[in-house]
Structure formats: structure tokens, C-alpha cells
Amino acid sequence: MKNSYFTHEKRLDKVxxxxxxxxxxxxxNAFGLVKNSFEAAQLLQDLLTKKxxxxxxxxxxxxxxxxxxxxxxxxxxxxHCGFGTIARVQTWLHQGGAGLRNIIVKLPIRKTPPRKKLHxxxxxxxxxxxxxxxxxxxxxxxxxxKIKKFIEKVEEKAIGDKSLREANxxxxxxxxxxxxxx
Numbered sequence: 001m002k003n004s005y006f007t008h009e010k011r012l013d014k015v016x017x018x019x020x021x022x023x024x025x026x027x028x029n030a031f032g033l034v035k036n037s038f039e040a041a042q043l044l045q046d047l048l049t050k051k052x053x054x055x056x057x058x059x060x061x062x063x064x065x066x067x068x069x070x071x072x073x074x075x076x077x078x079x080h081c082g083f084g085t086i087a088r089v090q091t092w093l094h095q096g097g098a099g100l101r102n103i104i105v106k107l108p109i110r111k112t113p114p115r116k117k118l119h120x121x122x123x124x125x126x127x128x129x130x131x132x133x134x135x136x137x138x139x140x141x142x143x144x145x146k147i148k149k150f151i152e153k154v155e156e157k158a159i160g161d162k163s164l165r166e167a168n169x170x171x172x173x174x175x176x177x178x179x180x181x182x
Contacts, residue, residue, distance in 0.1 A: 041150050050158040062089040063100045064107070111140040 015023070030047075034040045044053060058079055065075045072086050093100060114133045123130060 038146075041146075045150060045153055045157065049161060050154050053154060059085070059089050060100070060104075062086055063093060063097070064104050066090055066093060067101065067104055111136070111143045113137045113140040 030043065034043060048056070058081055061079060062075055062081065062085065065078075066086070066089065072083060075081070075086055076083060114136050
């Protein structure tokens with residue numbers, strides 16, 4: 001048996017079928033109620049651990065790369081994942097994958113600031129282009145700052161989760177130790 005502080009083995013995977021259906025019903029509807037990317041970020045931040053978030057986002061990018069025709073070796077090099085993960089996502093895409101395909105097609109393209117180009121014309125002639133580039137810079141900066149804030153909050157939550165896990169481990173270690181002394 002594993003090194004555990006519990007007196008009996010817990011079987012969380014033995015949820016009754018009716019309860020499992022209720023749990024999945026709530027999860028599906030929670031995602032269905034999300035109205036925008038801000039609400040989606042809040043839900044994911046509250047619902048998932050940092051590791052789960054990293055894994056899901058990596059799987060989504062693998063599917064996106066596979067659908068765009070990227071080779072497995074390219075994906076491994078870019079995302080630093082294993083061939084097993086890629087094979088699993090590829091199997092999901094071949095066995096159905098309608099959900100992934102539908103979402104990937106609808107994903108917006110991330111905003112990036114325009115590259116600076118030196119123009120021969122004086123600025124007064126290029127004002128519409130300068131204004132457009134300024135708007136692009138602002139949009140890219142806003143999007144980037146929102147993503148950075150989201151990642152910071154997830155990192156803070158990971159630190160809190162680690163502290164909580166350590167405190168629980170200490171509590172159960174002490175509790176198990178006191179039972180042995182009796």
C-alpha cells in the first residue's frame with residue numbers, strides 16, 4: 001500500500017453513476033454559461049490547478065498544430081511534450097474530435113504589435129497608418145497584460161495550493177504519529 005496518513009483507502013473514482021452524471025452535467029453547463037473570455041479565464045483559474053491548466057492548454061495547441069499539418073517532431077520541439085501526448089491527442093482527433101475542431105476553427109488570432117518599418121514619406125502623409133499601428137500596439141498590449149495577470153493569479157494559486165498541501169501533510173503526519181503513541 002502507498003505511504004498514506006489515512007487509516008483506510010479512499011476510492012474517489014467509485015462515484016455512483018447517477019452522481020457522476022450530475023457532476024458532468026454541472027461541468028458542461030458551467031462552460032456553456034461562459035459568455036466571454038474574461039468569464040472563461042475566471043472559471044479556469046478557479047477550477048483548475050496550474051498543472052491542469054498547463055496540460056489542457058498544451059493539448060489544445062497540439063490539436064491546433066496537428067490540424068494545421070505540423071509534424072510530430074516539430075510539435076515536440078516547440079511545446080516540449082512527449083510523443084505519447086501527441087499520439088493521444090491525434091487519436092482523439094481521429095476518433096471524433098468534433099469538439100476540438102469546432103473550437104480551433106473559432107479561436108481568435110492573438111494580437112501582435114506591428115513591426116516598425118521606416119517609411120520615406122513624412123509622418124503627416126502617413127497619419128492614418130500611424131494611428132492604425134498605435135491602435136494595434138494598444139490592443140496587443142492590453143491582451144498581453146490580461147494574459148500575464150491571469151498567469152500571475154494562477155501562479156499565486158499554485159503557491160497557496162502548495163502551502164495548503166504542506167499544512168495538510170503536516171497535520172495528518174502529526175495525527176498519525178499521535179495515534180501510534182496511544
